[in-house]
Amino acid sequence: MTERRTRCEDHGGYGGAIASRARLLVGLSAPWSGLLALALVAGCLSVLPAEAADTPHPRDKPAEDAVDNPPALPEPAPAEKPAGKPAEKPRDKPLPLGSAAPTPEPAPEAEATKPEAASSCLGDLRARGAKVVARPDAVTQARCGVEEPVELSSMGAVLFDPAPILACDTARKVADFVSGTLSELASKHYGTGISTIRVAGAYECRGRNRQPGARLSEHAFGRALDMRGVTLADGGNFSVLPRADKDMTVDARFQRAVRKAACGPFTTVLGPGSDAYHDDHMHFDTKPRRSPYCR
Numbered sequence: 001m002t003e004r005r006t007r008c009e010d011h012g013g014y015g016g017a018i019a020s021r022a023r024l025l026v027g028l029s030a031p032w033s034g035l036l037a038l039a040l041v042a043g044c045l046s047v048l049p050a051e052a053a054d055t056p057h058p059r060d061k062p063a064e065d066a067v068d069n070p071p072a073l074p075e076p077a078p079a080e081k082p083a084g085k086p087a088e089k090p091r092d093k094p095l096p097l098g099s100a101a102p103t104p105e106p107a108p109e110a111e112a113t114k115p116e117a118a119s120s121c122l123g124d125l126r127a128r129g130a131k132v133v134a135r136p137d138a139v140t141q142a143r144c145g146v147e148e149p150v151e152l153s154s155m156g157a158v159l160f161d162p163a164p165i166l167a168c169d170t171a172r173k174v175a176d177f178v179s180g181t182l183s184e185l186a187s188k189h190y191g192t193g194i195s196t197i198r199v200a201g202a203y204e205c206r207g208r209n210r211q212p213g214a215r216l217s218e219h220a221f222g223r224a225l226d227m228r229g230v231t232l233a234d235g236g237n238f239s240v241l242p243r244a245d246k247d248m249t250v251d252a253r254f255q256r257a258v259r260k261a262a263c264g265p266f267t268t269v270l271g272p273g274s275d276a277y278h279d280d281h282m283h284f285d286t287k288p289r290r291s292p293y294c295r
């Protein structure tokens, strides 16, 4: 059987070859040997199933491949992914927008610029010749609040007496006005500069016009400065007083000119004639408004 199996494997069971082999082994005549050959071939073929049983291994491999295919099935899933990917891609696109996450970064930068802007306010003032210091300690009452409170002692050669506590941005506007427009008007009307701004008030946690129950004044936010008058470089004095429109004295003309020029740089300008509370000083503030309020 071993030999026969070997024949079958080596020669594929050719009938003619097996018949001739049978004749040699058994010594039968041709007719009988033919029948024997058929029987051998049949036996050989019957052995094949056993071999086929061995071959199934290669078939098992395909089965394993099929097992491997299942992972290949996930591949069709990847085929689904392309469909899913487009959906994810739009999500990825927002990610590139996320890469615009540098956008959120600008926000942190904006936040960073706030403290920088705050310090730049002081820096600006000092660069322009102001003597100014931060005074966060000057604002302690909870109902009032001042954005970056500072104490402005002087602007160039002009002193503030007493030094007002103001929000830094308002202090900058005051400093600009004093060193610019106000000094120019003093020079034009008096032929000299200003040595001192006589201050009647600045930051103060109170209601408007000091009235009980009144809404908070701009003074409560450090956005207002009350000017009683100015001392000129030549020693002269100008004081804010009620003056008739017909009054053509230099003090009257200077007072009208200052009030007019201040309207714009400051959003609120009040003085003598506005009401009973402003006969002895001019009130300048930087209250946020759509248009200045001056009267």
Ligand SMILES: [Zn+2]
Pocket: 201, 219, 224, 225, 226, 282, 283, 284
């Ligand atoms: Zn005031």
